Amino acid sequence: MNAGYINDLLKYVPSNLRGMLEKLPDNIKTHVEEIRLRIGRPFMIGGCGKEYFLGRNGLESVSSQMYIVTEEDIKSAVQLISNFSLYSVEDEIRNGYITVNGGHRIGLSGRVVIDNNKVRTIKDISFLNYRIAKQIIGAANKIAGYIIRSPDTVYNTLIISPPQCGKTTLLRDLIRQLSNGLKEYNFQGKKIGLIDERNEIAACSFGRPRNDVGIRTDVMDSCPKAEGIIMMIRSMSPEIIATDEIGRREDAEAILDAINAGVKVITTIHGNDLEDFLRKNSLEKLSKDLFERIIILSRKKGVGTIDKIYDKEANLIFSIDDKINNLQNKQISS
């Protein structure tokens, strides 16, 4: 981690607020996860479970000195985020966030305009949340061994995690490692088709990945997962399909198609535990034995804690509580 991540985002923050952020001490800068702007409310940042308020001179704890975000601030922030072109981020606004260079995501909320029971756009944007995305090289070191089946193939893998537990970070690094190949497991790099619907994993800008996703990875960015998976299989002959946050019925069908086509799948889903996944109606087509490895993340020991790993028969093969780490070696040899 370094302060570079927050610096990436500074150009999307109006200059008066930017000045305050620049005055932050370095140790806080490196830990900032969120920058929050709410109209008529104090300017706030958050990170590592803590919150800080900002004033003209950087950090501020006296409430009368805190900087109150104005309508003008929000307006110019929206202009900066959308690169002065709201029309170019129409679809993203409809989803409630805009992804900017570096894979950082900026959440928006305000008054929603509905058209035919569907969200048409968000008008009068009044709340912004800058979420800092961090690529952590090596985040998947611990789990790579569980996912590699033999030097030639991997397990179909599902990562289950509540929001903000490092799911995307883990997936990104896993893709990078599997794509490059891993010497210690004698694993050759595989061709990976990455369908990056929210453009968070590879963080492409103008089609070019900003994050390192490995040398054998093809990226279809901002593409709906269901269509993307089919397109990838047809056109790019991937050996592994990777995608983030499945949830809709079409996603489940496309994943089933991929597995039936003999392609391995690595994907993620929101949830706390295995039961949450089993309860999701829209994913009923995906019986849990399709996935040969299910990884549960939590924040027990900080962001990105690998909590449990299940195998195909829902047997626990790793749990942070039991520390049965030595099982890892057994899995690879079998």
Place this chain on the structure above:
Amino acid sequence: MLLKLIGGIFIITACGLFGIAASNKYRGRPRELRNLRSSLQMLETEIIYGATPLPNAFNNIADKSCKVWYDFFKLASINLNSGIYYSVKEAWDSAIEEKLKNTNLNKPDIELLGQFGNILGNSDCEDQLKHFKLFYKQLEQQEDAAVEDKKKNEKLYRSLGFLLGLAVFIILV
């Protein structure tokens, strides 16, 4: 006598050139408005079909535009990328101020273009498209007026310059 004649020729040429300069303004305006229209049509395509962000869109269409508009859109693009301006309007206005003041366009033309800067990038595609259509209508009126003015004034100013020179010469002699 010879001196008088030379002076007279000078006066007539000077006034004549003055007249030609004035008539050129009338001749150039319809052309520039026409070029503006084709540049904006490209911009429309960039926005509606390409969803290209404005700084890039300006840059792209500048490369395909004629001199005046090349300068204008290049500068507008640079302005937006500079990070100094907080809205399209400000960047747009500053480009107008710098690049369009010494062209053949008249004040209403520039005001019309200025207003257009207000809406650029400020809404979704559908809305942008509506504004483009409206702008073409308004531009058409300006173009018609410009053609009319050209017909009326181009020859008038040209001959007026020479005649004025001749008149001054006659009075002085």
